Amino acid sequence: MRQSGRGAEVASQAYGIGTLFLLLSLTILLLPTRCGAAAPTRNVLLLISDNQNAADCGCYGIVQTPNLDRLAADGVRFQHAFATTASCGPSRAVIYTGLQTHANGQYGHGHGYHTFRLKPKVTTIFQRMQQAGYRTALLGKQHVTPAEAYPFDFDPRISGRDVVGLAEAAETFIRESGDQPFFLTIGYSDPHPTSREGDGWGIVREDPRLERLDYDPDEINVPAYLPDAPEVRKGLAGYYQQISRMDQGVGRVLTILDELGHADDTLVIFTSDHGSSEPGAMANHYEPGIRVPFIVRKPGLAGGRECNGLMTLADIVPTVLDWTGQKIPAELHGRSLLPILGTPDPEGWDEVCLTHVCHEVTMYYPMRTIRTRRYKLIWNIAWRLEFPHPIDTLERATWNGVLQRGDTHCGRRSVDQLMFRDEYELYDLEQDPDEIHNLAGVPKHREIRQQLAERLERFCRETDDPWLLRHDFPGDDFGRHDRRK
Structure with missing residues (x-):
């Protein structure tokens, strides 16, 4: 029955009030971040040293x-x-995109005449974090291109060697962020060599705010990939000195997190962009070039743990996205590390694939590598070329000392091996940790080399490696281009 008069008016008012109450209730439910049930803030601090061995x-x-x-x-x-x-x-392009070099497009350096840059459609972690409502900053060494792919809300120009200035800028950025979550990256320039002349390492400019730690060259254990020579010992002493300075900068930033009350809501990651810039390291896929330190501090997780899973720097972006509650795009080449942080020996983390194209524009030497717990297979795609040592290697004392003395070896590896590579290199890392004896052409290793090649080829095809448009993996003839046959 239809109501009329005063009854209809009262009913209409009651309906309107009920509707308003329902809308208000729904609004409260749909805005949890502005009410007492707000999701906890999750910040990120990424610390990257420069040219530091594991x-x-x-x-x-x-x-x-x-x-x-x-x-x-x-x-x-x-x-x-x-x-x-x-x-x-x-x-750094891999660190900031989660895509390996052959896929992200930055095949070499972007500064100066090198002009390498990310592909137009590649998205960086800084873009993703800004889209998720985070404030972003990359302090110190940046080494990124193009600029539009790296949006920063805070961008003071501070030397990567000014570890105190970097810490002070970090404090300013965190304070200015207020209640807004932050993604802060600090790129230290230590322990990258300080010059291209002489040994090239060591603190050049003193900072009275820091303690200078000196190392005695005579007491240093020279690693096996380097010659035991006076200039090498002196360089290592300066290199260690720079690491200790950088460590003091890390300490200041961690103290700031504590003092500002963010130690319990910030995921902290420390790593290096790659290993040393000495011969056999920089621009190589040998262990001294690719093995890096990697530490993760996750709030709420008991510390003092070790993880033996094999991982790469491409895992950083998925880890950050996971920590901050964002979707991990399927096209990324890494995985989140969060599920394995409490697991010493996680299943399914037993191999990694690596890709390199060049260092500088004149140093083209593409490599594709698969590394398991025991073996490593390197495919030197441009094996016919003489290996192009980076400028960082060529113009300093270690390599020049080898050449001036006429040494046949640089550390345990021969100069001939460094300069002229076989197309395929297979190493048993348990028996040969210094990667001296290439087993790729040895018949008894046929099965393992074939298995590794198939897995590496599958990775390259799944990630649309453009080098496969021109170059092919071998069938069973791994010794076809062995220079020493």
Whole structure:
């Protein structure tokens, strides 16, 4: 029955009030971030050293790094972390995109005349974080291109060697972020060599705010990939000195997190872009070039742990996205590390694939590599070329000392091996950790080399490696281009 008069008016008012109440209730439910049930803030601090080998901090072996040691004691230390390419600019592109070099487009350095840059449709972690409502900053060494792919809300120009200035800028950025979540990356320039002349390492400019730690060249254990010569020992002493300075900068930033109340809501990651810039390291896929330190401190997770899973720097973007509650795009080449942080020996983390194209524009030497717990297979696509050592290697004392003395070896590897490579290199890392004896053409290793080649080829095809448009993996003839036959 239809109502009329005063009854209809009362009913209409009651309906309107009920509707308004329902709308208000729905609004409250749909806005949890502005009410008492707000989701906890999740920030990110990414710390990247420059040209640092995996073993070169206290918690991994040598060098005095009490602050990194404290971070490891509170977090998880990865024992098998790898840069996918041992070149600064390309490696940072991998770190910031989650895509390996052959896919992201930055095949070499982007600065100066090199002009390499990300492909137009590649999205960086800085873009993703801004879209998710985060404030972003990349302090210190940037080495990124193009600029439009790297949006920063805070961008003061500070030297990557000014570790105190970097910490002060980090504090300003975090304070200015207020209640807005932040994604902060600090790129240290240590322990990258300080010059191209002489040994090239060591603190050039003193900072009275920091303690200078000196290392005695005579007491240093020279790693097997380097010659035991006076200039090498002197260079290592300066290199260690720079690492200890950088460590003090890390300590200051961690203290700032504590003081500003963000230690319990910030995921902290420390790593290096790749290993040393010495011969056999930078621009190579040998262990000294690709093995890096990697530490993760996750709030709420008990520290002092180790993880033996094999991972790469392409895993950083998925890890950050996972931590901040964002979807991980299927096209990325890495995986989130969060599920394995509490697992010493995670299943399914037993191999990594790596790709390199060049260092600088004149140093083309594309490589594709698969590394398991025991074996490594390297495909030197341009094997006919003489290996193009980076400028960082060519113009400093270690390599020049080898040449001037007429040495046949640089460390355990022969000069001939460094300069002229076989198309395929297969190493048994358990029996030959220094990667001296190439087993690719040895008949008894036929099965393992074929298995590794098939898995590496599958990875390249699944990730649309453009080099496969011109170059082919072998069938069973791995010794077809062995220079020493």
